[in-house]
Amino acid sequence: MLNAIWIGFFLAAFMIGLVKWLLFGQVDIFPLMMKSTFDSARTGFEIALGLTGVMTLWLGVMKIGEKAGFLDWLTRLLAPLFQRLMPDVPANHPALGAITMNMAANMLGLDNAATPMGLKAMRELQTLNPTPDTASNAQILFLVLNASSVTLLPVTIFTYRAQLGAVDPTDVFIPILLATYCSTLVGLLSVAAIQKINLFDRVLLSYFGVITAAIAGLVAYFAQLDAAAMQAQSALLSNFLLFSLLVSFLVGAIVKKVNAYEAFIEGAKEGFHIAVGIIPYLVAMLVAIGVFRASGGLEALMEGVRWVVQGLGWDTRFVDSLPTALMKPLSGSGSRAMMIETMHTYGADSFAGRLASVIQGSTETTFYVLAVYFGAVGIQRVRHAVTCGLLADLGGFVAAVAAAYFFFA
Numbered sequence: 001m002l003n004a005i006w007i008g009f010f011l012a013a014f015m016i017g018l019v020k021w022l023l024f025g026q027v028d029i030f031p032l033m034m035k036s037t038f039d040s041a042r043t044g045f046e047i048a049l050g051l052t053g054v055m056t057l058w059l060g061v062m063k064i065g066e067k068a069g070f071l072d073w074l075t076r077l078l079a080p081l082f083q084r085l086m087p088d089v090p091a092n093h094p095a096l097g098a099i100t101m102n103m104a105a106n107m108l109g110l111d112n113a114a115t116p117m118g119l120k121a122m123r124e125l126q127t128l129n130p131t132p133d134t135a136s137n138a139q140i141l142f143l144v145l146n147a148s149s150v151t152l153l154p155v156t157i158f159t160y161r162a163q164l165g166a167v168d169p170t171d172v173f174i175p176i177l178l179a180t181y182c183s184t185l186v187g188l189l190s191v192a193a194i195q196k197i198n199l200f201d202r203v204l205l206s207y208f209g210v211i212t213a214a215i216a217g218l219v220a221y222f223a224q225l226d227a228a229a230m231q232a233q234s235a236l237l238s239n240f241l242l243f244s245l246l247v248s249f250l251v252g253a254i255v256k257k258v259n260a261y262e263a264f265i266e267g268a269k270e271g272f273h274i275a276v277g278i279i280p281y282l283v284a285m286l287v288a289i290g291v292f293r294a295s296g297g298l299e300a301l302m303e304g305v306r307w308v309v310q311g312l313g314w315d316t317r318f319v320d321s322l323p324t325a326l327m328k329p330l331s332g333s334g335s336r337a338m339m340i341e342t343m344h345t346y347g348a349d350s351f352a353g354r355l356a357s358v359i360q361g362s363t364e365t366t367f368y369v370l371a372v373y374f375g376a377v378g379i380q381r382v383r384h385a386v387t388c389g390l391l392a393d394l395g396g397f398v399a400a401v402a403a404a405y406f407f408f409a
Contacts, residue, residue, distance in 0.1 A: 005327075005334060009288035013295035020296070033294045040290030044283035047163055047340060048276070056271035058155040061246055063267025064260050068252030078103055081207050085188075085197060086138040088128065095124035099142055107150055118146060119376050126377040134381040135374060137195045141188075143373055143385050148187040148392040149364035151180050157361050160340055166348035171235040172357045174218065175403035179362035181215050183396025190388040222407070285337030289323075293341070298323070317409070318401045320352035324359045325397045329390060332365040355404040362396030 017033055020026040078100045082089075089095050098121035121142060129136045135143070154176050161169035192199050199208075225233060253260040292298050306319045321342055327335040339360045343353040366389040374382060 006284065006288050009292045012297050013291040016295040016297045016300075029295065033291050036290040036294035037287050040286040041283050043290075043344060044286040045279060047160070048279040048282050052272055052276070056268035058159065059271030060264035060266075060268035061249060062155070063270070064253050064258070064263045065245075065249040066267075067258045067263045068249050068256050068260075070249065070252060076100075080203055084201050084204050085141060087197070088136065088138050089125070090128075093124065093128070095121055095128070095138070098124055103145065103150070106146065118142075118373060122373045122377050126379075132377075133379060135379050135383050135385055139374075139377075139379070140383060140385045140388070141191045141195070141197075143369060144187040144191050144388045144392060145184065146373065147364050147366040147369045147389040148184040148396065149180060149362075150184045151176070151361060154361040156336075157339075157357050160336075161343070161348050161353075161357060164340065164343045164348040164353075166343075166353075168235045168239070169348075170239055172354055172361070173241070174222075174237065175354075175358045175400070175407050176361035178215060178219070178403045179358050179396050179400040181211070182399030183363045183392045186395030187388055187392030190391045191384070194384050194388070219406075282337060282340070285334055286341060289337055289341050293345075315405075315409075317351050318355060318404070320346060321355040321359055321404075324356040325400075328359065328363060328397075329366040329393045332368055335360055335365070351404065351408055354408050355400065358400040358404055359397060362400045363393050366390060366393055 013033060017029045020029045079096065082096055082099050082103075083091060086096070086099075098118075102118040102121050122139060125136060125139045125142065126132065129139065154173070157172065157176070158169045161172070189199075191197070199205075222233070250260055252258075253263065289298070302319055302322065305322060306316045309316050309319055324335050324338040324342060327338045339356040342356040343350075346352040348354075366386070370382060370385060370389065374385075
Protein backbone atom coordinates (compact mmCIF):
# COMPACT_ATOMS: atom_id res chain seq x y z
CA MET A 1 0.00 0.00 0.00
CA LEU A 2 2.71 2.47 0.98
CA ASN A 3 4.69 1.59 -2.15
CA ALA A 4 1.68 2.39 -4.35
CA ILE A 5 1.07 5.71 -2.55
CA TRP A 6 4.73 6.72 -2.83
CA ILE A 7 4.96 5.91 -6.55
CA GLY A 8 1.56 7.53 -7.11
CA PHE A 9 2.80 10.90 -5.82
CA PHE A 10 5.61 10.95 -8.41
CA LEU A 11 3.49 9.70 -11.32
CA ALA A 12 0.69 12.17 -10.57
CA ALA A 13 3.21 15.02 -10.31
CA PHE A 14 4.80 14.00 -13.62
CA MET A 15 1.46 13.89 -15.46
CA ILE A 16 0.39 17.26 -14.01
CA GLY A 17 3.78 18.69 -15.00
CA LEU A 18 3.38 17.43 -18.59
CA VAL A 19 -0.07 19.02 -18.86
CA LYS A 20 1.16 22.35 -17.49
CA TRP A 21 4.17 22.34 -19.82
CA LEU A 22 2.61 21.10 -23.08
CA LEU A 23 -0.88 22.63 -22.79
CA PHE A 24 -0.30 25.75 -20.71
CA GLY A 25 3.30 26.59 -21.60
CA GLN A 26 4.62 26.59 -18.01
CA VAL A 27 8.25 25.90 -18.86
CA ASP A 28 9.49 26.16 -15.29
CA ILE A 29 7.28 23.41 -13.87
CA PHE A 30 9.90 20.63 -14.06
CA PRO A 31 12.71 22.82 -12.67
CA LEU A 32 10.35 23.68 -9.79
CA MET A 33 9.62 20.01 -9.13
CA MET A 34 13.30 19.05 -9.26
CA LYS A 35 14.16 21.91 -6.91
CA SER A 36 11.51 20.62 -4.50
CA THR A 37 13.23 17.21 -4.38
CA PHE A 38 16.47 18.77 -3.14
CA ASP A 39 14.69 21.14 -0.77
CA SER A 40 12.53 18.37 0.70
CA ALA A 41 15.48 16.00 1.09
CA ARG A 42 17.42 18.69 2.96
CA THR A 43 14.38 19.49 5.12
CA GLY A 44 13.87 15.81 5.97
CA PHE A 45 17.50 15.40 7.01
CA GLU A 46 17.53 18.61 9.06
CA ILE A 47 14.33 17.65 10.88
CA ALA A 48 15.62 14.15 11.66
CA LEU A 49 18.96 15.55 12.83
CA GLY A 50 17.21 18.03 15.09
CA LEU A 51 15.04 15.27 16.49
CA THR A 52 18.03 13.46 17.94
CA GLY A 53 18.36 15.52 21.10
CA VAL A 54 14.68 15.62 22.00
CA MET A 55 14.13 11.97 21.11
CA THR A 56 17.03 10.83 23.27
CA LEU A 57 15.69 12.95 26.14
CA TRP A 58 12.17 11.54 26.10
CA LEU A 59 13.05 7.92 25.43
CA GLY A 60 15.51 8.17 28.28
CA VAL A 61 12.73 9.47 30.54
CA MET A 62 10.37 6.70 29.39
CA LYS A 63 13.00 4.04 30.15
CA ILE A 64 13.17 5.35 33.73
CA GLY A 65 9.37 5.00 33.99
CA GLU A 66 9.49 1.49 32.59
CA LYS A 67 12.18 0.34 35.04
CA ALA A 68 10.51 2.15 37.94
CA GLY A 69 7.52 -0.17 37.57
CA PHE A 70 4.94 2.13 35.98
CA LEU A 71 4.32 -0.39 33.20
CA ASP A 72 3.57 -3.12 35.76
CA TRP A 73 1.31 -0.74 37.69
CA LEU A 74 -0.72 0.10 34.60
CA THR A 75 -0.94 -3.59 33.75
CA ARG A 76 -2.49 -4.43 37.12
CA LEU A 77 -4.84 -1.47 36.78
CA LEU A 78 -6.14 -2.58 33.37
CA ALA A 79 -6.38 -6.35 33.94
CA PRO A 80 -10.00 -6.40 35.29
CA LEU A 81 -11.13 -4.29 32.31
CA PHE A 82 -9.87 -6.72 29.67
CA GLN A 83 -11.19 -9.75 31.53
CA ARG A 84 -14.70 -8.41 30.96
CA LEU A 85 -14.24 -7.01 27.47
CA MET A 86 -13.03 -10.42 26.26
CA PRO A 87 -15.36 -12.97 27.87
CA ASP A 88 -14.14 -15.72 25.50
CA VAL A 89 -10.66 -15.56 27.04
CA PRO A 90 -10.42 -17.68 30.23
CA ALA A 91 -9.39 -15.98 33.46
CA ASN A 92 -5.63 -16.05 34.07
CA HIS A 93 -4.94 -16.99 30.44
CA PRO A 94 -1.50 -15.75 29.28
CA ALA A 95 -3.22 -13.66 26.57
CA LEU A 96 -4.74 -11.31 29.17
CA GLY A 97 -1.35 -10.52 30.68
CA ALA A 98 0.16 -9.81 27.26
CA ILE A 99 -2.83 -7.66 26.27
CA THR A 100 -2.66 -5.51 29.37
CA MET A 101 1.12 -5.15 29.03
CA ASN A 102 0.69 -4.08 25.40
CA MET A 103 -2.01 -1.51 26.22
CA ALA A 104 -0.04 -0.14 29.16
CA ALA A 105 3.07 0.24 26.96
CA ASN A 106 1.01 2.00 24.27
CA MET A 107 -0.40 4.44 26.82
CA LEU A 108 3.10 5.36 27.95
CA GLY A 109 4.35 5.67 24.38
CA LEU A 110 6.74 2.71 24.75
CA ASP A 111 6.47 1.47 21.15
CA ASN A 112 9.50 -0.80 21.47
CA ALA A 113 7.79 -2.67 24.31
CA ALA A 114 4.25 -2.44 22.92
CA THR A 115 4.78 -4.19 19.58
CA PRO A 116 6.48 -7.36 20.90
CA MET A 117 3.85 -7.69 23.63
CA GLY A 118 1.11 -7.09 21.06
CA LEU A 119 2.44 -9.88 18.85
CA LYS A 120 2.67 -12.17 21.87
CA ALA A 121 -0.93 -11.32 22.80
CA MET A 122 -2.14 -12.08 19.28
CA ARG A 123 -0.34 -15.43 19.28
CA GLU A 124 -1.83 -16.33 22.67
CA LEU A 125 -5.31 -15.39 21.43
CA GLN A 126 -4.72 -17.54 18.36
CA THR A 127 -4.35 -20.60 20.62
CA LEU A 128 -8.01 -20.05 21.61
CA ASN A 129 -9.18 -19.46 18.04
CA PRO A 130 -11.33 -22.37 16.73
CA THR A 131 -10.89 -21.19 13.09
CA PRO A 132 -7.22 -20.22 12.71
CA ASP A 133 -7.63 -18.40 9.36
CA THR A 134 -10.46 -16.19 10.69
CA ALA A 135 -10.13 -13.46 13.31
CA SER A 136 -11.84 -14.25 16.61
CA ASN A 137 -13.92 -11.71 18.54
CA ALA A 138 -11.13 -11.16 21.08
CA GLN A 139 -8.53 -10.68 18.35
CA ILE A 140 -10.71 -8.11 16.57
CA LEU A 141 -11.32 -6.13 19.74
CA PHE A 142 -7.64 -6.20 20.59
CA LEU A 143 -6.70 -5.00 17.10
CA VAL A 144 -9.27 -2.17 17.05
CA LEU A 145 -8.10 -0.94 20.47
CA ASN A 146 -4.53 -0.93 19.15
CA ALA A 147 -5.59 0.92 16.00
CA SER A 148 -7.47 3.55 18.00
CA SER A 149 -4.30 3.95 20.10
CA VAL A 150 -4.98 5.36 23.55
CA THR A 151 -1.81 7.39 24.03
CA LEU A 152 -1.18 9.36 27.19
CA LEU A 153 2.25 10.59 26.09
CA PRO A 154 2.51 11.48 22.36
CA VAL A 155 6.21 12.18 22.77
CA THR A 156 7.06 11.91 19.06
CA ILE A 157 4.58 14.63 18.13
CA PHE A 158 5.98 16.93 20.81
CA THR A 159 9.43 16.27 19.40
CA TYR A 160 8.50 17.18 15.82
CA ARG A 161 6.69 20.31 16.97
CA ALA A 162 9.73 21.40 18.97
CA GLN A 163 12.02 20.86 15.99
CA LEU A 164 9.71 22.83 13.68
CA GLY A 165 9.68 25.87 15.94
CA ALA A 166 6.52 25.58 18.04
CA VAL A 167 6.57 28.10 20.89
CA ASP A 168 5.03 25.49 23.21
CA PRO A 169 5.38 22.02 21.62
CA THR A 170 3.09 20.38 24.21
CA ASP A 171 0.10 22.72 23.80
CA VAL A 172 -1.63 19.98 21.78
CA PHE A 173 -1.48 17.50 24.68
CA ILE A 174 -5.03 18.02 26.00
CA PRO A 175 -6.62 18.09 22.49
CA ILE A 176 -4.79 14.86 21.59
CA LEU A 177 -6.00 13.27 24.83
CA LEU A 178 -9.60 14.18 23.95
CA ALA A 179 -9.26 12.96 20.36
CA THR A 180 -7.64 9.64 21.23
CA TYR A 181 -10.28 9.03 23.92
CA CYS A 182 -13.06 9.58 21.36
CA SER A 183 -11.42 7.35 18.73
CA THR A 184 -11.03 4.55 21.27
CA LEU A 185 -14.61 4.98 22.49
CA VAL A 186 -16.00 4.82 18.94
CA GLY A 187 -13.90 1.73 18.16
CA LEU A 188 -14.97 0.01 21.37
CA LEU A 189 -18.66 0.83 20.92
CA SER A 190 -18.67 -0.39 17.31
CA VAL A 191 -17.04 -3.71 18.26
CA ALA A 192 -19.28 -4.10 21.31
CA ALA A 193 -22.39 -3.55 19.19
CA ILE A 194 -21.39 -6.28 16.72
CA GLN A 195 -20.07 -8.74 19.33
CA LYS A 196 -22.87 -7.97 21.82
CA ILE A 197 -20.45 -7.20 24.67
CA ASN A 198 -22.27 -6.20 27.84
CA LEU A 199 -20.99 -2.69 28.46
CA PHE A 200 -23.33 -2.29 31.44
CA ASP A 201 -21.21 -4.58 33.59
CA ARG A 202 -20.48 -2.79 36.87
CA VAL A 203 -16.72 -3.03 36.50
CA LEU A 204 -16.82 -1.72 32.93
CA LEU A 205 -19.13 1.11 33.93
CA SER A 206 -16.73 2.03 36.73
CA TYR A 207 -13.78 2.27 34.33
CA PHE A 208 -15.71 4.20 31.69
CA GLY A 209 -17.38 6.40 34.29
CA VAL A 210 -14.12 7.54 35.85
CA ILE A 211 -12.44 8.19 32.49
CA THR A 212 -15.48 9.94 30.99
CA ALA A 213 -15.95 12.07 34.10
CA ALA A 214 -12.33 13.20 33.92
CA ILE A 215 -12.61 14.05 30.22
CA ALA A 216 -15.97 15.82 30.71
CA GLY A 217 -14.55 17.77 33.64
CA LEU A 218 -11.65 18.96 31.47
CA VAL A 219 -14.00 20.09 28.70
CA ALA A 220 -16.40 21.79 31.14
CA TYR A 221 -13.57 23.68 32.81
CA PHE A 222 -12.04 24.94 29.57
CA ALA A 223 -15.44 25.77 28.07
CA GLN A 224 -15.93 28.56 30.62
CA LEU A 225 -12.71 30.32 29.61
CA ASP A 226 -12.17 32.79 26.79
CA ALA A 227 -9.91 31.76 23.91
CA ALA A 228 -6.72 33.37 25.25
CA ALA A 229 -7.17 31.98 28.77
CA MET A 230 -8.07 28.56 27.36
CA GLN A 231 -4.85 28.31 25.35
CA ALA A 232 -2.73 29.62 28.22
CA GLN A 233 -4.23 27.32 30.85
CA SER A 234 -4.33 24.23 28.63
CA ALA A 235 -0.62 24.78 27.89
CA LEU A 236 0.08 25.23 31.61
CA LEU A 237 -1.87 22.08 32.52
CA SER A 238 -0.20 20.06 29.75
CA ASN A 239 3.28 21.02 30.87
CA PHE A 240 2.44 20.55 34.56
CA LEU A 241 1.11 17.02 33.92
CA LEU A 242 4.10 16.06 31.81
CA PHE A 243 6.65 17.40 34.29
CA SER A 244 4.75 15.78 37.16
CA LEU A 245 4.97 12.47 35.31
CA LEU A 246 8.72 12.93 34.93
CA VAL A 247 9.05 13.60 38.66
CA SER A 248 6.85 10.57 39.42
CA PHE A 249 9.15 8.38 37.33
CA LEU A 250 12.16 9.66 39.27
CA VAL A 251 10.45 9.13 42.64
CA GLY A 252 9.44 5.64 41.53
CA ALA A 253 13.04 4.93 40.58
CA ILE A 254 14.17 6.01 44.05
CA VAL A 255 11.56 3.78 45.72
CA LYS A 256 12.47 0.80 43.51
CA LYS A 257 16.19 1.50 43.97
CA VAL A 258 16.61 1.86 40.20
CA ASN A 259 19.66 3.73 38.93
CA ALA A 260 17.71 6.46 37.11
CA TYR A 261 20.77 7.89 35.40
CA GLU A 262 21.80 4.55 33.89
CA ALA A 263 18.19 3.85 32.84
CA PHE A 264 18.03 7.26 31.18
CA ILE A 265 21.26 6.62 29.25
CA GLU A 266 19.96 3.23 28.11
CA GLY A 267 16.75 4.76 26.79
CA ALA A 268 18.57 7.76 25.32
CA LYS A 269 20.77 5.45 23.24
CA GLU A 270 17.62 3.86 21.80
CA GLY A 271 16.29 7.34 21.02
CA PHE A 272 19.47 8.24 19.14
CA HIS A 273 19.28 5.12 16.96
CA ILE A 274 15.57 5.68 16.28
CA ALA A 275 16.14 9.32 15.27
CA VAL A 276 18.92 8.33 12.87
CA GLY A 277 16.96 5.34 11.56
CA ILE A 278 13.95 7.38 10.43
CA ILE A 279 16.00 9.60 8.08
CA PRO A 280 15.51 7.44 4.92
CA TYR A 281 11.76 7.07 5.54
CA LEU A 282 11.29 10.75 6.29
CA VAL A 283 13.27 11.89 3.25
CA ALA A 284 11.44 9.44 0.96
CA MET A 285 7.97 10.63 1.94
CA LEU A 286 8.79 14.34 2.19
CA VAL A 287 10.34 14.32 -1.29
CA ALA A 288 7.29 12.57 -2.79
CA ILE A 289 4.87 14.97 -1.09
CA GLY A 290 7.06 17.96 -1.98
CA VAL A 291 7.05 17.03 -5.67
CA PHE A 292 3.27 16.59 -5.64
CA ARG A 293 2.85 19.99 -3.97
CA ALA A 294 5.31 21.67 -6.39
CA SER A 295 3.33 20.31 -9.35
CA GLY A 296 0.20 21.97 -7.99
CA GLY A 297 -1.57 18.65 -7.49
CA LEU A 298 -1.93 18.89 -3.73
CA GLU A 299 -3.14 22.48 -3.90
CA ALA A 300 -5.72 21.57 -6.58
CA LEU A 301 -6.95 18.63 -4.51
CA MET A 302 -7.31 20.75 -1.38
CA GLU A 303 -9.02 23.56 -3.31
CA GLY A 304 -11.57 21.05 -4.58
CA VAL A 305 -12.29 19.86 -1.06
CA ARG A 306 -12.35 23.45 0.20
CA TRP A 307 -14.90 24.37 -2.49
CA VAL A 308 -17.18 21.53 -1.37
CA VAL A 309 -16.80 22.43 2.31
CA GLN A 310 -17.47 26.09 1.59
CA GLY A 311 -20.56 25.12 -0.39
CA LEU A 312 -21.87 23.35 2.70
CA GLY A 313 -21.43 26.56 4.67
CA TRP A 314 -18.67 25.19 6.90
CA ASP A 315 -15.42 26.79 8.02
CA THR A 316 -12.62 25.66 5.69
CA ARG A 317 -9.55 26.01 7.93
CA PHE A 318 -9.48 22.29 8.74
CA VAL A 319 -9.01 21.37 5.07
CA ASP A 320 -5.28 22.12 5.10
CA SER A 321 -4.82 19.29 7.63
CA LEU A 322 -6.89 16.79 5.67
CA PRO A 323 -3.89 15.06 3.98
CA THR A 324 -2.69 13.85 7.39
CA ALA A 325 -6.13 12.40 8.16
CA LEU A 326 -6.40 10.67 4.77
CA MET A 327 -2.92 9.15 5.07
CA LYS A 328 -3.22 8.11 8.74
CA PRO A 329 -5.09 4.79 8.30
CA LEU A 330 -2.73 3.76 5.48
CA SER A 331 0.77 4.68 6.56
CA GLY A 332 2.31 5.88 9.81
CA SER A 333 5.40 7.28 8.09
CA GLY A 334 3.23 8.82 5.37
CA SER A 335 0.91 10.58 7.82
CA ARG A 336 3.91 11.72 9.87
CA ALA A 337 5.43 13.22 6.72
CA MET A 338 2.10 14.90 5.92
CA MET A 339 1.98 16.37 9.43
CA ILE A 340 5.55 17.67 9.12
CA GLU A 341 4.86 19.06 5.65
CA THR A 342 1.76 20.87 6.95
CA MET A 343 3.68 22.39 9.87
CA HIS A 344 6.58 23.29 7.58
CA THR A 345 4.24 24.98 5.08
CA TYR A 346 1.84 26.79 7.42
CA GLY A 347 3.85 26.92 10.65
CA ALA A 348 3.90 24.66 13.70
CA ASP A 349 1.70 27.08 15.66
CA SER A 350 -0.78 27.68 12.83
CA PHE A 351 -4.27 26.24 13.10
CA ALA A 352 -3.45 23.72 10.35
CA GLY A 353 -0.17 22.74 12.02
CA ARG A 354 -1.77 22.17 15.41
CA LEU A 355 -4.73 20.28 13.93
CA ALA A 356 -2.42 18.01 11.93
CA SER A 357 -0.57 17.23 15.17
CA VAL A 358 -3.82 16.38 16.96
CA ILE A 359 -4.96 14.17 14.07
CA GLN A 360 -1.61 12.38 14.08
CA GLY A 361 -1.98 11.65 17.80
CA SER A 362 -5.63 10.60 17.68
CA THR A 363 -5.23 7.09 16.23
CA GLU A 364 -2.70 4.52 15.08
CA THR A 365 -2.20 3.28 11.50
CA THR A 366 -5.13 0.87 11.04
CA PHE A 367 -3.94 -1.09 8.01
CA TYR A 368 -0.38 -1.37 9.32
CA VAL A 369 -1.60 -2.74 12.66
CA LEU A 370 -3.92 -5.12 10.84
CA ALA A 371 -1.17 -6.37 8.51
CA VAL A 372 1.42 -6.87 11.28
CA TYR A 373 -0.79 -8.41 13.98
CA PHE A 374 -3.02 -10.57 11.81
CA GLY A 375 -0.18 -11.44 9.46
CA ALA A 376 1.88 -12.74 12.38
CA VAL A 377 -0.67 -15.48 13.08
CA GLY A 378 -1.80 -16.18 9.51
CA ILE A 379 -5.31 -14.71 9.72
CA GLN A 380 -6.85 -14.09 6.30
CA ARG A 381 -10.50 -13.34 7.08
CA VAL A 382 -10.61 -10.20 9.22
CA ARG A 383 -14.44 -9.99 9.54
CA HIS A 384 -15.46 -6.60 11.02
CA ALA A 385 -11.95 -5.53 12.08
CA VAL A 386 -11.42 -3.10 9.18
CA THR A 387 -14.88 -1.53 9.47
CA CYS A 388 -14.55 -0.93 13.20
CA GLY A 389 -10.96 0.28 12.84
CA LEU A 390 -11.95 2.84 10.21
CA LEU A 391 -14.90 3.97 12.33
CA ALA A 392 -12.41 4.61 15.13
CA ASP A 393 -10.27 6.61 12.69
CA LEU A 394 -13.28 8.67 11.67
CA GLY A 395 -14.24 9.26 15.30
CA GLY A 396 -10.70 10.39 16.06
CA PHE A 397 -10.65 12.77 13.10
CA VAL A 398 -13.99 14.39 13.98
CA ALA A 399 -12.91 14.73 17.62
CA ALA A 400 -9.52 16.17 16.56
CA VAL A 401 -11.21 18.83 14.42
CA ALA A 402 -13.67 19.67 17.21
CA ALA A 403 -10.87 19.89 19.79
CA ALA A 404 -8.73 22.09 17.54
CA TYR A 405 -11.59 24.54 16.99
CA PHE A 406 -12.36 24.46 20.71
CA PHE A 407 -8.78 25.20 21.82
CA PHE A 408 -7.11 27.02 18.93
CA ALA A 409 -9.70 28.74 16.72
